[in-house]
Amino acid sequence: MKPLRIALTKGRLEKDTVALFEKIGYDCTAVSKKGRKLILPIGEHRFEVVLAKAADVITYVEHGVCDLGVVGKDTIMENGRSFYEVLDLGFGKCRFALAGPKGKDFFSGYSAKTIATKYPNVARGYFESRGMDVRVIKIEGSVELAPLLGLSDAIVDIVETGTTLKENGLEVIETICDISARLIVNAASLKLRKKEIETLVEQMEQAKEGAV
Amino acid sequence: MKRYSKITPEGTNDLLFEECQARRYVEKTLADVFAAHGFHEVVTPGLEFYDVFNPSVSGIGQEVMYKMTDHHGRIVVMRPDSTMPIGRLTATRLQNQPRPIRLFYTQPIYRSNPGLTGRSDETVQTGIELLGAQGKRADLEVIATAVEALEKCVPDFRLELGHAGFFRAVAAQLPVSDDVREDLRRVIEAKDYAALNRILDGLENTPSVQAMRRLPRLFGGEEVFDEAASLCSDPASAKPIAYLHQLYQSLSLTGLGQRMIVDLGLVQRNDYYTNIVFSAYVQEFGDAVLLGGRYDTLLDYFGLPMPAVGFAVNVDALAKIMLRRGQIPAEPQTDILVHGDGGFEMKALRHVSNLVAQGFRCETSVFETREQAREYAVLRGMGRIDYVGDTVETKVLKD
Numbered sequence: 296m297k298p299l300r301i302a303l304t305k306g307r308l309e310k311d312t313v314a315l316f317e318k319i320g321y322d323c324t325a326v327s328k329k330g331r332k333l334i335l336p337i338g339e340h341r342f343e344v345v346l347a348k349a350a351d352v353i354t355y356v357e358h359g360v361c362d363l364g365v366v367g368k369d370t371i372m373e374n375g376r377s378f379y380e381v382l383d384l385g386f387g388k389c390r391f392a393l394a395g396p397k398g399k400d401f402f403s404g405y406s407a408k409t410i411a412t413k414y415p416n417v418a419r420g421y422f423e424s425r426g427m428d429v430r431v432i433k434i435e436g437s438v439e440l441a442p443l444l445g446l447s448d449a450i451v452d453i454v455e456t457g458t459t460l461k462e463n464g465l466e467v468i469e470t471i472c473d474i475s476a477r478l479i480v481n482a483a484s485l486k487l488r489k490k491e492i493e494t495l496v497e498q499m500e501q502a503k504e505g506a507v
Numbered sequence: 508m509k510r511y512s513k514i515t516p517e518g519t520n521d522l523l524f525e526e527c528q529a530r531r532y533v534e535k536t537l538a539d540v541f542a543a544h545g546f547h548e549v550v551t552p553g554l555e556f557y558d559v560f561n562p563s564v565s566g567i568g569q570e571v572m573y574k575m576t577d578h579h580g581r582i583v584v585m586r587p588d589s590t591m592p593i594g595r596l597t598a599t600r601l602q603n604q605p606r607p608i609r610l611f612y613t614q615p616i617y618r619s620n621p622g623l624t625g626r627s628d629e630t631v632q633t634g635i636e637l638l639g640a641q642g643k644r645a646d647l648e649v650i651a652t653a654v655e656a657l658e659k660c661v662p663d664f665r666l667e668l669g670h671a672g673f674f675r676a677v678a679a680q681l682p683v684s685d686d687v688r689e690d691l692r693r694v695i696e697a698k699d700y701a702a703l704n705r706i707l708d709g710l711e712n713t714p715s716v717q718a719m720r721r722l723p724r725l726f727g728g729e730e731v732f733d734e735a736a737s738l739c740s741d742p743a744s745a746k747p748i749a750y751l752h753q754l755y756q757s758l759s760l761t762g763l764g765q766r767m768i769v770d771l772g773l774v775q776r777n778d779y780y781t782n783i784v785f786s787a788y789v790q791e792f793g794d795a796v797l798l799g800g801r802y803d804t805l806l807d808y809f810g811l812p813m814p815a816v817g818f819a820v821n822v823d824a825l826a827k828i829m830l831r832r833g834q835i836p837a838e839p840q841t842d843i844l845v846h847g848d849g850g851f852e853m854k855a856l857r858h859v860s861n862l863v864a865q866g867f868r869c870e871t872s873v874f875e876t877r878e879q880a881r882e883y884a885v886l887r888g889m890g891r892i893d894y895v896g897d898t899v900e901t902k903v904l905k906d
Contacts, residue, residue, distance in 0.1 A: 359793020383701030483788045
């Protein structure tokens with residue numbers, strides 16, 4: 296049988312997932328001591344790990360070249376979904392929020408507001424669901440700059456502790472939704488390799504429960 | 508500068524030689540099966556009015572349809588699906604036909620996908636629709652035809668069965684708004700257990716809520732039916748399960764056995780499916796290669812209510828898989844090159860016609876000299892060259 300291939304989002308989610316695998320009892324030395332290899336066998340070759348950027352994890356899983364993936368809910372919300380999202384892994388927690396200059400009532404007035412964000416789809420979806428017309432501007436770097444420079448009225452961004460906002464005279468106006476890491480599965484893989492995938496999902500779920 | 512004069516739009520591609528061969532092979536193999544079962548071929552226009560695909564009926568989002576206007580300013584779209592036009596055609600042109608009506612089609616559909624995802628905007632589909640027939644016999648016939656068709660192409664496929672009525676029955680018992688019901692459908696479709704639990708945690712823990720919680724996990728083999736039955740004993744949700752179980756057992760007799768999966772969480776799909784839904788998967792393809800189901804209310808939209816069931820096969824996917832597996836017969840090579848000497852061009856053409864009539868594949872030489880013609884024949888790997896002058900000389904170039 297071919298090993299199940301799992302795409303992990305590089306960085307913190309990768310480390311947290313590897314910790315979870317090790318807790319289940321899978322040998323992950325290939326990942327912790329990776330050289331330049333891109334496909335890494337773990338758990339006595341029952342699985343293969345691929346390390347990728349967040350949005351690429353979704354692409355690989357959607358196309359079925361990876362069976363499973365670990366990716367943040369933020370990336371899922373921004374990039375759409377045609378896969379199964381089977382497990383909230385509970386780590387990588389933060390939230391999407393609308394934030395603006397402190398003390399200013401964002402919803403007052405009738406002129407259309409401008410929103411700066413790294414997540415245009417999330418921002419658009421949020422305001423569409425509120426029936427509000429806004430102008431969305433995509434910013435690649437520190438989004439907090441945009442309201443400070445007068446480019447936008449507010450921002451939609453990921454907020455973890457809120458320290459950056461505070462230090463720049465911004466505050467959360469509204470939480471849009473909570474975010475955490477998710478285990479996603481390709482639709483065809485789940486149908487064709489149900490047993491193996493379900494076993495892994497159950498193991499991860501149990502290991503995760505034990506962690507709390 | 509003509510920047511776009513040498514490339515094709517994203518999501519489209521040319522098919523060359525063996526790729527064409529593969530597509531035609533799949534089309535013909537499947538069409539032969541459909542025709543042998545008494546289905547009649549139809550072709551619907553590539554352009555249709557937007558209204559035919561009304562998103563609230565078709566479940567096809569307006570953002571995925573390629574739209575333009577005709578010279579009266581009316582919105583037309585490039586066909587994004589074949590079942591809706593066949594519903595239209597049946598309701599408007601086949602009113603007085605004896606029923607059931609058996610139709611099949613092979614034609615591309617067009618959908619605008621987000622850029623840079625590697626998906627095709629143009630996909631050739633072939634499928635059947637059995638209209639004006641209700642019940643188990645019709646459902647079995649259509650699924651059995653799907654099985655027979657796929658077995659000729661990718662015999663290792665897995666067939667998945669579901670029932671849209673089960674989710675509807677359970678959801679109807681929950682004290683929630685239609686919006687929340689749609690949210691539930693969406694998260695069950697995505698098997699998003701976390702979001703599903705968040706929605707259900709706010710409700711009183713009734714048997715329906717417990718059943719809904721289990722719904723995305725209700726997939727697997729025959730044991731699923733027992734679990735579903737133990738979760739819901741009310742007649743409304745027990746009926747679809749009992750029916751699906753019957754179908755499952757009947758289909759087991761065809762030797763599908765282990766290759767059948769049941770998924771009661773199969774609630775995705777176009778909104779027009781009312782009853783059984785089914786799909787097929789193959790190892791090499793990350794998505795379903797066949798999708799189908801019963802759509803008993805779709806024809807209402809076109810003013811001639813009648814029950815119907817059908818499916819569509821992704822021809823491009825099957826062609827690609829079969830080509831990679833080396834199951835497509837190679838295109839036959841040209842057997843003979845015919846070269847006419849100066850003044851014997853017409854005689855050479857007649858000679859070609861004679862050879863073709865005998866069943867050979869022939870090319871006519873466009874070269875001035877015998878040497879050039881011979882060189883070309885060798886380059887193309889042809890086995891024989893015939894020089895036509897006063898007499899016809901045959902030279903064998905290889906065995």
